[in-house]
Amino acid sequence: MADIHIHRSHHLGLAKARKTAWKWAEHVEEKFGMECTVIEGKDGDVVEFTRSGVDGKLVVSADAFELEAKLGFLLGAFRGKIESEIEGYLDELLVEGAKKPAAKAAKTAAKKK
Numbered sequence: 001m002a003d004i005h006i007h008r009s010h011h012l013g014l015a016k017a018r019k020t021a022w023k024w025a026e027h028v029e030e031k032f033g034m035e036c037t038v039i040e041g042k043d044g045d046v047v048e049f050t051r052s053g054v055d056g057k058l059v060v061s062a063d064a065f066e067l068e069a070k071l072g073f074l075l076g077a078f079r080g081k082i083e084s085e086i087e088g089y090l091d092e093l094l095v096e097g098a099k100k101p102a103a104k105a106a107k108t109a110a111k112k113k
Helices: 013-032 079-112
Strands: 002-009 035-040 044-051 054-061 064-071
Touching (some): 002 079, 013 035, 013 044, 013 054, 013 079, 064 079
Antiparallel strands (some): 002 064, 035 044, 044 054, 054 064
């Protein structure tokens, strides 16, 4: 079995991190046929995901995402590509989440003029 471990620090805060995690879960359900379960907690959430050949979880906190996945024998051969795709999409979501407050502030400032 091949393991994937991805850690990403962020400055989104818990509310935006949760929204980002939901978006990530919806994406992997649609694109990869994953079954995702979100377990909400006081200080963070856990998104458990599974499908044939893959089991894992995404731990969401106010300042980090921690993804652990175990790939079965067949998918283990594609570990590098799978890990790269997960990292790319998660990074894209983090950048998108970080930009939204600036865009909202710019719109508010423009309305005040």
